[in-house]
Amino acid sequence: MLFIVYLSLIQFTQSLGDFMIYVLYSEQTNSNFVSDAKNYLSNTINHSEQFFDIEVIEMVLNQNLADILDTNLNFLIVDATFNVYWNRIIYEYTENNSIVNLILSLEASHKGDWQFFLHNSVDQHQNIAESVINFFGWNNLAIVSSEVQANLKIASNIEKRLNKKVSLKVVLPDSIIEENIENYIGKIIKPEGIQMFLILVEGGHFQYLLGGLKNEKIYKKGAGILAGSSSVWADGEDGVIMYVEKGLETATSYSEYEFLAIKQFTDMILDFKLKYMSTEPFDLRLIRQLFESNTYQHRKLPIFSIINIDKGEKILKAEFENTKFQVFNRTFLYPGNTTAFPKISETEIVISVASGSTEPNGLPKNLLNPQNFLGSLYAQWVVNNSTSLLNNFYITQFQTDCGSNTYDFNFYYNCMSTNKDQLGVAFLSPSFSAGAVGYVSVFRELGLEIPQCGAGTRVATLSNKTQYPEYMRVTTSAEYFAVILAKGVAYFGWNNVAVIYANKSSIIPVYKRFKQQCETLGINILNDENERMISPGYLRTNFTQYKHIFKNIYESKARVCIILLENPNAWHAIEGLYDVGFRKGDLVPVFYSKTGGVQAISNELDEYIKKRKELMLGSLSVFSNEYIGDYGKQIKSEIAQAFYPQDPSYKCFSFDAFMLAAHGLDYTINRGDDIENPLILNKNLRKQRFVGCSGIISIESNSNNRNSAPINLFNFYYNKTSKTYIETSVIVYNPESSTPFIVMQQIMWPGGSNTVPEDMRDQNFDCPFEKKLVRNSGSGIGMLFGVCFSIFSVSGIITWLIWKKWKIVDYPKLEKTKKLKFADMIVYLVIAIEFFQYLYLGPPISSMNSAVAYASEATSVDLTSFITFKGAIFWIAMIITLCTVLLSIFLNIFTVTRFKHVFKWRCCVNLRLFAETLMPLLGNALFIPIISFLLNVFSCTHATGDSISDTYLDKDCYQYCWQGKHLAFAMQSIIAIFIYVPLTVYYRPVYQEVQESLHIKTMPKYLVIKSLTQIFFVVLKKTLGLYQPEIHGFVYLILFSFYIWIILRIKAYNYDRMCLLLFISMLMVVWSVLFTSLANILEVTFILWLCCQLTGWAAILLWGAIKAKKIPSLIITEKGIDISVLFKFMLGKIEANQIDKKEIKFVSKKEITDPDQCKKVDSNEKIADEEKIEIVIEDEMSDEKVLSSDNVLKIDENEEGKSDDTTRMNTNRKFI
Template sequence: MIKYWVFYLLMPLILSQLLIGVFYSNFTSMSLLEAVSNSLEQYFTRGEINLKKYYVSSCTDLSGLGEETHVIFDLTSSIYFEGCIKEFSSETQSIVISIENPKNFYSDWQFFTHIAARSHIDAMLTLSDYLNWDKFIVISDEIQNQFASRFRNKNILFHSIADTASQVSSDNFIAKEIKITGVRNIVILNTGETTEKLVKSLKNKNLFVAGSGIILGSKSLWGIREDGILAFIEDGLESSFDSNSYEVLGCIKFVNFILGFGDVSSRLELRRFLEENTVNHHPIPKFSLVNIQKGQPVKVGEIYKKSLKLDLPIIFPGNSSLIPNSIITNIRISMADGVTNPGFQSSPYSHIIKWGANYALSYINQTHFLDGFEFQVTHTDCGAEVYSKTYSLNCFKQLKDNLGIALLTSYNANACIGNIISLRSLNISIPHISDLTPGAPLANETAYPEFMRVYKDSRYNAGVIFSLISVFNWKSVISFYENSPGSFAAYKAFEGLINNSDISIVNNANQRMINTNYKHTDVTKYKNWMEDALSTKVRIYILFILPPGIFYFIEDFYDLGMRREDAVFMFYNRVAYVLLSESDPTQVLKLNELMYGSVLIDQLDWIGEYGKKIKDGYEKIYGSTAESVVFRCFSFDSAMLLANGIKFTLYQGENPEDNKILNTNLRKQRFTGCSGTVSIEPGSNDRSIAIMGIYNIRYNQTISSLYEHLVGKYDRGSIQLINFFENISWYNNATSIPSNIVTDGECPFDKKLIKYSTKGAGILYGISFGIIIVTAFITFLISKIWWNIDIVQLTAPVLAKLEDYFAMLMIFLYFLQYLAIGPDIGEYDKLSSWLSSYAIINLGWITEGKKFWYYVEAVLLALIFWVYFSFIIIFKFEGKFNNFFFQYSRSFAKLIMPILGNAGFLPIVSVLLNVIQCDQAIGNDLSQSFVRKDCSVFCWQGTHLRNAISSIIALILYLPLAIYFRPYWDNSNNDINIKTRPLFLIAKSLLQIFIIVLNKTLKKQYQSLYGLIYIIAFLGFIYLCLKKKPYNYDRCNLWTTVSYCAIIWSAALSSLYWVLYYRSVSTWVILQYIGWGIMITIGAFLQYKRYPSLLFTEKATDISILFKFSLGHIVKAEEINRWNKERSDKKYLAYDSRENILNSHGYAIDLSRSQSEDFEQKKGSSENRLIDQR
């Protein structure tokens, strides 16, 4: 039996004996009754206290009890007796002292041994204000409902737990109700013996850490020795060690307080004394502040009537002296976003790829996805793409205490495996979550249980490629792969599918694997392999190679002779976006040539409305360029997988710091990410669901680079497995699927054999310039004999004819044709190049290959008719032979020959010269040269020889006749007002022949020199236009000069483009159109100021009058005359206006008003006669 006398050794002597009664019942704890009785009876032996116990079984038992006592202690411990005792004390005027605070109202004669619950709340608020806690949790069995209204200005979360809760219930309560909130400042109030269990649960759930704050507003600290706890306990009760001692000390404290009054014989006086020295019949609120330090309770201060006094410093959990006042709990994780590759060049990509994860963590924190929690990141740089055992291990040793609960690991398989090995050696098994890591080994959950990835295994990509090959009906392919985990796994999966199909990989199985990180210096090792692949004539190349090695590999293929039509590349991941950062113009040109039209397969990202929302937010921070966006979605989803796993773990009431629990819960997640539905496949480390994108590599003129264009998707969860949004644009800009073998109609030899043919070029030069000389001589004779005449300038307004508008339209047509045969502008101005190619019928994808010969045959057939019509005109057969056939032929010749002789002049010459354009060969012999337009046709033999001879003869016949007839049709046509000087037409014909010959000979080898000659020739013609005025209509002279200036401007820009190698498409396009715009503006201004229109159109006949007359209505002569007069007046006004303009510019007016009146009178009388006849 524990002796309680130690609690009151210092109790003062009193003058009178205190008579104490004790009420108890069946609900009273016998140990409590014995403890209180024994303690109080210690005073009886000294004559100070007289104690008497009364058993109460019901309210009726209270009648007549305790009349002889001064005070009564209520130990009935039941709400059943609360009302009875209240009435008893009031009726008998007995002072009743209860050890339990009242649940309801109490009488004026009732007092309580313990401080009121309200005062505990005030003490808690005083302490929380001192600690500056804005948000905290209160755990109590009664506080929530009774006192919540007192905390309107506080951000407090209330929770309650029963006094009878078990340790398991307490653990679950802390895990599922408290820890999940993220709040780490916790107050436990009046929970009796459950307080010890709650404190133990807080420790079990790892909440006794730095940054946490634990306050107890409890009866005592029995059984609690966790360092950092801060408790406020009723003053004088700090030393209680169980519930009984707590109540005993409370009773003795109150008795001591009463004995201090003195004479207790008067109940009324004693009651007044107690009322004056208590607060609402409760002891004055004074609390001791006790802090557990080094396992022992230490009084560090007190709270008295809402005032706090601190005598000693406070120690908080984690042995921290800093006041924990954060309302957010930090979750520490690590991220492998370093750039160091020990022994190799640093790589910024591993850092850039984690932009998505960084954005995700920021998004999680800002949106309170984990309410009450925030991520803190430890950035690691222990090998970005390369694993070095010593470097990686030493690096992680320095960071091991700050790695947190999970690692967002590298995108590179080697680095991922290295991270796992290093952390295992340090006995750290936190989950590793990757965004892009390919490779089969890491898919093995048994071998790498701590690893998982949100990116589909590269083997899946290989399966999609196989499906596409099957759809395209390709039976033969060439494949290369690099010696890296992801590439090797993808290739082996592809090879397995091929072996079980009718498709074959034609290059040697021992000549397919190349080094990882391929460089140009490796070409000597693999040159024979690449040449063997080219010799197979198979067009489809399946490459399992990662950037940047893949670019060097393709460049070396280019250097070996591969060109665009030789290969269609298929890639198992996205590669083209990397080219945007490439600055080497030579590399860009090679890759643009070979990669254009290729196809690549990769996992689709930024899917759906959620994906778009996340992408928009991401781009506001990191930009919208392809190199900033591609793959960042998977990095984002890797961080979101971790966040969802932690959230799930917290809601389960489990500890996310437990590696096994977190790993298990991460594998249970299924959520919507920016890349679609994210989940981990059971029994694997791979993502289970993924939509694959089918991308087509195209060219962006604005940025002068290739880009990836989404054309379809592969979705196993969809009704349609493969769904194309639009057609693939292949290497030749066609949408039809190309053959997988380079066959008939294409070059029947390896492109690497092609070289310049001096013999073929010599014949081309000889024939071309021979034709120029012969034509020039014949033209000289024509100009001297027939067309050495002048034209009359148009000075007066004339009635416009349809032929006049055609004459003006030809100026624009000639401009497009000159543009087509000038220096190439197609590299930067596709639109103008396309229009000009149409104007000269020189579209490469239409007039190449076998189709070219159809155009040759059409031209030769047209020239046969040309010669026939020429003889009809020259010898006037229709006059000599009164024959309908010759008359009809002449009429048709007048219609068709001006078109063939003017608009068709350059196209006809171009097509016929293409037949003899044999300046490339695959050997030294002339017979090994081939036609540029159709490399399947070798020159100067067989069919080509016949076509070449026919073309030469056709040119010799056509050119002199065309040069003769161009001025003939212009001057013999009386229906046209706009005339051209014959000598200008002849000179223009010679210029066109000269330029087209240089286009077929000099241009291909010397682009800039050709541009210079081209510019000089047109400068000469500008001088000719200004000096001689080739047209009799000044507006035509003006716009011919403007068109020549525009041609020179375009040629100058194009020549500079090929010299400077500056490939910013937008710059050249802007310069070209700005120049043209300035020239057009100047031309329009000059036309308005100096060159009035001399062409007009008549007012049409008034149909209403004729219509009335045709319906039988009477039409008066006055009405007809009025209409004629209106026409005449309007025409006079037009003439007067033109006369004023022409006079201001020095023109003489030949057409008088009287002449116009005579013309109108005659025409009017003719119309009147027509009406009379009706």
């Protein structure tokens, strides 16, 4: 068989001679191909000899091929019409005439024995494209095709075959111009975030397409470009990979691409002819046979070259034949001048992050900064795994390490200049003010306009959108925080604070705004104006330099200190405050930003950690709200798990800053805008509104700040249950809420208390020494007990002496009905007052019933619930008390000695009346208050040292005891008590002797016993009640019960009903003391105590009412005039003498001098004009007579005068 083929080829070479190649074209044929065809082919396919003649003929309608072709010649036809109609005409002609037909089209509607395709088929092109894509493992592919039918078919078939790997198919119109391709890419291709491309377009459009991909920043590191064979002649970019029909790799134009395809077939002829050196004309059947032996199914053999453009050259990397790769060089160059295999099929977007820890000039590393930016790392993971955000894109971070907390221009500039080409489309600025401002300046110097998103900084200067349009932040401004600080101070009811702030451009505006807000709210800043500012870089090594500032805060006595310093400088300031004397409970630090929690009390020497713990536990801090709502809580939990054991604090804001950039990029891409355009991206970032981990994120339209956002008040404390240090949100300030301050949980204040501390250290301890110096004084307490019981002892002796005089005196029982007089009313009043006084002398009841407690204090003149008897007020009250004692002593002496009998002047008569009116109050109602208040001067139970001279007066800590002023008042009080008590005890029985109008008489024995008992109860209250209130309650109950038993035996009054009333009031005291004592021990609720109290009192009163009905009422009040009678008098229906039925007697003026000689006269009896007529009204229920000097005077029956004998004169129309 081989021999036969060989003979045929010999015959073929012998018949081979010059022949014609007809190149037929139509209107659809590329014009450049037509113009270049004859010259190019003549020079290319003939080698060194002219074996072929070239004729290029245009096909026109109604044209017969036989008419235009010279059939006398041997010829080939090259079908370059690219037209279905002409394909069919040429096919029929060549098949009928046995002429070889070489077709440039990839597909034709007819196939015959004489047809040969110069290019591989659509299926073969599809197969190589699929194989290369699978070889590289690309996914998320975009196919860009021209409108050429073959390319469209390849694209459609690959889309069906690869299915999920193809995310986008784009057809570029043939009419598209270069200027529109970039816009086409930006609007259609770029928003999809695709990085892998199969490009099936002709060379011209391919060149434009690559330019558009570069301009849209798609052609970069991580991208993959696979171009079809028809793009090979275009000038490609480094990194492009092409599959090309073998032999066509060197084409530099479309015409050359097609000419090389023709040349591959003509070379078969010429090579064979030259090989066998034949000059004879050839037989077309042998040419067909030659072509058939070198093609596959009348097509060019399916061998493709895989080439890679590197430095502008097309480098052969592999060959593909029949699904098999023969790789010559596995190192491929990809877009972005990288040999890294682009496994990620999504488009990479770079966001740079200032997450480093290095600081300039050799300063210590800022370890907080990289920890804070862990939130942005987690946000990157969230975005790259999101199905709704930036699909087909993935974000990477470029982390810079050029400073964060301390700014140095040269350091920042030199560092960033080496990184400026890798910063991506946006930059996350640090949360530290100096670094944030510094990066803005350096970026401007470098000519970088990319948007900068602040991840937590609050510096006021960056709020200005006009000055810093490239900047925005996810937190509110520092000045907003200053306002919240001041409002928070007012919320806790604090009116006084101290302030310390850093001499820093970012902090000074905050201080000024805080100061302004304090003035508006009426809050006082106590430390001196020029003693508030320290270095922004303050460290403990600077303590000596700034000690005077800390000392000034200490001396201001402010407990609340606003610390406007950034961490870690604020921690060193806390150490300074400790070193000047602050201890646990002395200080409530309120920090400008979060304390840092555990970070503040770790990684330091023990001595510094001790100082920080003592003063920082219980502190407050304000900071933008982190982890709000369900989404915020979810992110917090995930961050805590992702970066365990890192505390999730501070990481929310870098998370939100990254998410702001991501949302802005997504919005920009979906709009078809260029994310590489910083102005467009900046504008779109400011339009975003989304839910972040710190709530709803949006940027104010007129500034760079986040819209008003909730602010957290954090509390740093030690949790005894979990045995961990916690900094957690306790109050949220929401400006949009009807109640701006929302309490989340109870605050743990310094010292472990849940009660809001006073704003001043020892606010109720206005003393010239620190409260912590105060101690209980054993000598002072002993002196108090000694004085009190000495007074009681002296009182007991005096009482015994008075008892000897009055014990046998008794008053007859009241049996006759009497009219109620003023003196009787005082007796009733004294019982009521003493009821509350006895309650006061018992256990404290203020915690149970404030109303009863206030009444008890008021009646005992212990007005501590109304007036603070401290300092000067106490001494004023002491002087008033001593004056009252002096007045009481004088009136007692005046009354007892019957001074008016010696000097019968009118002033003495008036003084007597004044004494008789006032003395019942001074001697009874004020007896307990006076004794109690005078004993206060001996209350020196606390001291600042061990000596008795170190004790100070409990009511005035500025006054040390037993010296100077105190000693003088103590002596006066002792003298006053020793004079006042005997006279009062003596006067109480005497008072009744001089009160002839008094019907209700108090038994002298009861008065003496009462005096002694009251003194003892006061002494007991001032001693045992002060130190052992629980025991005092029960002791008082026992003694008071014994006191009642004594009273029942001696009978207190001459009036049974009054005795009953006294007994009822004392039973009520016993009941109240009993349940109050039990309640104080058992911690009974107020409701239960009140129920028991009221139930007992009601039962006692009910029993008393029943008992009172069995006792006759002998003290009555006279019924007033009937109202109807008064109306009749006003209408003139009755006379005046008809209103009062009392008997009227007329006496002469002479008889007035001797009232006993007054006689009754007839009302019609005439009396001489020279004698003044006096009207005397007699009252049958009274022993008194009242006279008037005017016979026309109308006398009210109720205006009865009082006389020490029987009658009192009244001249000039006055009663005496």
